[in-house]
Amino acid sequence: MTELEREQEYVDRLYARVDELRAQVAEELAGALRERGASARDLVEREARVDRLTERAVALDHAENGLCFGRLDLADGQVRHVGRTGLRGPAPERTPLLLDWRAPGARPFYVATPADNHGVVRRRHLRTEGRRVERIEDELLDLDVAPGSVQLQGEGALMAALAEHRTGRMKDIVTTLQAEQDEIVRAGVDGVLVVQGGPGTGKTAVALHRAAYLLYAQPSVARRGVLVVGPTPTFLDYIEQVLPSLGETQVVLTTPEHLVPGVIPVRREEPAVERLKGDVVMAEVLARAVLARQAAADDVTITFEGDEYHLPGHVLQAAAERARRAGRPHNVARRHFRAEIVTALALEVVGAGFRLMQDVEEGLEDELAAVDASLAKNPDAVLARVDAVGTQIDGLAAAHEVPHVERELLADPAVAAELEELWPTLTPDALLRDLFAGPQLLTAASAGLLDVDERNLLRRDLGTEWCVADVPLLDEAAELLGVDESAARAREERRRRENARFARQVLRSNDLLVEEGDGDAVSAGALLSDDELARRHAETDRRSFAERAAAERTWVYGHVIVDEAQELSAMTWRALFRRCPAGSMTVVGDVHQASGPTAVESWEVALAPHTSARVRRAELTVSYRTPQEVMDAALPVLRALDPAAPAPLCARSTGAVPVRVPVGEEGPAAEHVDDGPAAEDGDGDVDVDVDDAAPGPLPRAVAAVVGRALARGDRTGVVAPEGRVAELAAALGARAGATDLRADVVVLSPAEAKGLEFDAVVVAEPAEILAAERGLNDLYVAMTRPTSTLTVVHTGEPPAVLAHMPVGSV
Ligand SMILES: Nc1ncnc2c1ncn2[C@@H]1O[C@H](COP(=O)(O)OP(=O)(O)OP(=O)(O)O)[C@@H](O)[C@H]1O
Numbered sequence: 001m002t003e004l005e006r007e008q009e010y011v012d013r014l015y016a017r018v019d020e021l022r023a024q025v026a027e028e029l030a031g032a033l034r035e036r037g038a039s040a041r042d043l044v045e046r047e048a049r050v051d052r053l054t055e056r057a058v059a060l061d062h063a064e065n066g067l068c069f070g071r072l073d074l075a076d077g078q079v080r081h082v083g084r085t086g087l088r089g090p091a092p093e094r095t096p097l098l099l100d101w102r103a104p105g106a107r108p109f110y111v112a113t114p115a116d117n118h119g120v121v122r123r124r125h126l127r128t129e130g131r132r133v134e135r136i137e138d139e140l141l142d143l144d145v146a147p148g149s150v151q152l153q154g155e156g157a158l159m160a161a162l163a164e165h166r167t168g169r170m171k172d173i174v175t176t177l178q179a180e181q182d183e184i185v186r187a188g189v190d191g192v193l194v195v196q197g198g199p200g201t202g203k204t205a206v207a208l209h210r211a212a213y214l215l216y217a218q219p220s221v222a223r224r225g226v227l228v229v230g231p232t233p234t235f236l237d238y239i240e241q242v243l244p245s246l247g248e249t250q251v252v253l254t255t256p257e258h259l260v261p262g263v264i265p266v267r268r269e270e271p272a273v274e275r276l277k278g279d280v281v282m283a284e285v286l287a288r289a290v291l292a293r294q295a296a297a298d299d300v301t302i303t304f305e306g307d308e309y310h311l312p313g314h315v316l317q318a319a320a321e322r323a324r325r326a327g328r329p330h331n332v333a334r335r336h337f338r339a340e341i342v343t344a345l346a347l348e349v350v351g352a353g354f355r356l357m358q359d360v361e362e363g364l365e366d367e368l369a370a371v372d373a374s375l376a377k378n379p380d381a382v383l384a385r386v387d388a389v390g391t392q393i394d395g396l397a398a399a400h401e402v403p404h405v406e407r408e409l410l411a412d413p414a415v416a417a418e419l420e421e422l423w424p425t426l427t428p429d430a431l432l433r434d435l436f437a438g439p440q441l442l443t444a445a446s447a448g449l450l451d452v453d454e455r456n457l458l459r460r461d462l463g464t465e466w467c468v469a470d471v472p473l474l475d476e477a478a479e480l481l482g483v484d485e486s487a488a489r490a491r492e493e494r495r496r497r498e499n500a501r502f503a504r505q506v507l508r509s510n511d512l513l514v515e516e517g518d519g520d521a522v523s524a525g526a527l528l529s530d531d532e533l534a535r536r537h538a539e540t541d542r543r544s545f546a547e548r549a550a551a552e553r554t555w556v557y558g559h560v561i562v563d564e565a566q567e568l569s570a571m572t573w574r575a576l577f578r579r580c581p582a583g584s585m586t587v588v589g590d591v592h593q594a595s596g597p598t599a600v601e602s603w604e605v606a607l608a609p610h611t612s613a614r615v616r617r618a619e620l621t622v623s624y625r626t627p628q629e630v631m632d633a634a635l636p637v638l639r640a641l642d643p644a645a646p647a648p649l650c651a652r653s654t655g656a657v658p659v660r661v662p663v664g665e666e667g668p669a670a671e672h673v674d675d676g677p678a679a680e681d682g683d684g685d686v687d688v689d690v691d692d693a694a695p696g697p698l699p700r701a702v703a704a705v706v707g708r709a710l711a712r713g714d715r716t717g718v719v720a721p722e723g724r725v726a727e728l729a730a731a732l733g734a735r736a737g738a739t740d741l742r743a744d745v746v747v748l749s750p751a752e753a754k755g756l757e758f759d760a761v762v763v764a765e766p767a768e769i770l771a772a773e774r775g776l777n778d779l780y781v782a783m784t785r786p787t788s789t790l791t792v793v794h795t796g797e798p799p800a801v802l803a804h805m806p807v808g809s810v
Contacts, residue, residue: 174209189559322337698764
């Protein structure tokens with residue numbers, strides 16, 4: 001029997017066990033669903049069991065592909081197979097059959113080297129197709145073991161994975177995770193872990209595997225889930241399969257611009273506006289804007305039942321001060337402010353009535369005239385109050401009156417309107433709209449913080465739709481304003497009681513509940529409290545974890561992962577730390593790829609305001625995407641950005657030297673474009689749906705290069721200056737901008753290309769890319785997207801940073 005056959009036998013055994021478990025789970029699930037249950041508690045337990053079994057069934061399904069991918073032979077003779085999930089044999093032995101890749105025992109699979117072999121003699125990679133073992137490949141790690149005793153087979157699993165054609169969907173790298181990556185994946189959960197690394201060093205892949213690891217290893221993370229923040233929706237589409245393929249679903253994927261549920265920004269603004277809105281100064285402006293809406297008046301006069309009552313400014317200010325105590329947000333503090341003001345008013349009203357009565361008793365003529373006047377205005381109210389206070393008015397009697405008058409005050413629309421004016425209920429939307437559209441509000445909120453030009457940048461009409469940079473401001477505003485949940489809580493309590501009543505009826509009608517004399521619920525052997533009944537019934541929220549978490553702005557996650565983190569503004573960082581106040585985050589990015597208006601050039605700057613968070617740094621140094629030849633071509637761009645930047649090391653070299661294709665007025669001189677090795681059977685002919693009426697020589701040249709890449713079977717990305725994306729896409733018959741990456745050819749701006757990769761990349765008109773605000777960074781991003789070939793197509797002279805590239809024959 002060959003080694004391959006032996007492994008096949010073992011893998012067959014694993015799949016047989018999976019099938020057995022699946023059947024078992026399915027049977028138990030069916031049984032659980034059929035169960036009627038003797039008691040209401042049984043019902044509760046049954047439901048929990050159904051949830052558990054469903055989760056297990058899903059995990060077993062996810063493990064189907066690539067169930068087992070590794071094996072460790074230890075010096076003590078032990079053999080461990082490593083895979084996507086842990087498996088044990090049947091009870092009572094429960095022999096370990098397969099080790100979950102995240103278990104501590106599997107770690108040597110990723111980190112053992114001949115120099116530090118962690119007790120491993122041999123590491124074996126298994127490449128499977130469905131349930132069939134296609135290939136095995138061994139590494140000998142204990143050099144003291146006689147070389148003849150183990151057989152090394154196959155090419156490096158890593159190289160095979162890296163050389164594969166891309167599919168437009170990121171795959172997990174659980175089978176070939178490298179040691180420096182594994183260290184990051186398994187790093188402790190506390191504090192912020194910043195991972196800096198050049199293009200293609202696996203930052204995204206590692207961050208996602210870290211999410212899977214933490215969900216497996218850290219109960220606190222599993223309870224609250226993980227938030228993954230990526231740069232664009234296209235990027236999220238690109239990575240969305242990775243965590244499910246690792247069996248993890250407790251994850252919410254989002255972009256900074258979709259962080260606030262219900263807010264869908266329609267566009268970006270000028271860089272200067274985005275920069276200003278992203279600056280931390282806006283937190284202060286917003287805080288002041290909220291303060292300005294709280295009892296801003298000096299004195300007020302409130303009319304109630306025809307009489308005027310005066311509230312001096314100092315009374316209002318003192319009440320406002322007390323309401324704001326303990327950092328209560330505006331809409332919560334409002335309740336306290338209102339209560340105090342209403343009491344003050346009620347005392348005024350009662351006091352006025354009391355004085356009136358005294359005056360009446362003293363028989364002062366002019367005061368009688370006042371009573372007459374009052375009666376004339378509102379006879380019922382005055383007589384009612386006189387009645388209530390009676391003849392023996394004193395402080396006590398007046399105090400009894402106060403709650404009654406408070407209720408009357410609150411029910412009076414004019415008083416309610418005055419109170420609302422003094423301290424309005426505000427939504428984030430209203431606060432920001434009023435601020436940006438009202439010159440006075442903005443000037444007051446930003447005095448000493450912003451100058452006139454900056455204020456002008458923020459001005460907009462009341463009805464303008466939200467833009468990307470408004471999102472963290474709306475989040476900040478939501479935090480400052482808070483939600484007064486007292487009414488909702490009261491509603492919830494009513495609903496809870498209603499649920500308990502309903503659950504009781506259901507149980508009674510199913511003969512599961514016997515009512516005892518005192519009204520307590522007694523079921524066969526089990527007592528169920530009202531609370532439990534209500535909870536049991538209320539748990540009808542069948543949304544998935546991700547749906548619930550994503551819908552709740554204030555959801556606190558167990559861990560937050562931020563990709564392309566160098567792009568985030570200070571205001572976005574504040575919004576993210578709110579989603580994980582404990583500051584448990586993995587922040588990955590590359591400061592040399594920083595290109596947006598709010599991007600930072602150092603992690604210290606980005607995280608400085610969050611000094612309470614413990615920050616650790618890690619670095620990834622080897623690029624697994626970018627071949628050496630491509631990195632060499634991009635190196636002058638990196639050096640122009642930062643002469644001291646270390647060039648990422650490359651895991652492989654392809655022999656395909658990137659070329660530039662100059663385009664004259666007439667376009668490429670011939671139909672043939674030599675941009676690297678042609679497909680084996682390719683003759684270099686253009687095989688792309690080129691629009692013959694393509695408007696100019698550049699689109700024609702790009703189309704020619706793309707055609708050649710497609711002929712090689714390469715999934716191709718064209719990265720072009722933003723202003724040319726539509727034109728080039730039209731010429732190529734492709735869809736422009738963020739689109740389905742599974743298409744053969746995609747045309748993107750450098751910003752849209754962030755984090756993505758393609759077999760072949762065509763960079764169009766680099767001089768225009770360089771003309772953007774952070775053009776060098778954009779060009780560096782664009783040039784480092786290919787896994788295989790890079791071609792730069794340009795009109796005119798090449799930019800200096802690309803002049804070194806050899807010219808492709810045209
Ligand atoms: N250990 C590995 N085994 C196999 N493939 C890997 C490994 N590490 C990274 N890769 C692959 O390298 C490519 C680049 O990875 P990834 O996108 O995570 O890099 P990145 O550092 O986020 O890049 P960028 O900064 O350009 O966004 C991906 O195709 C990824 O699957």
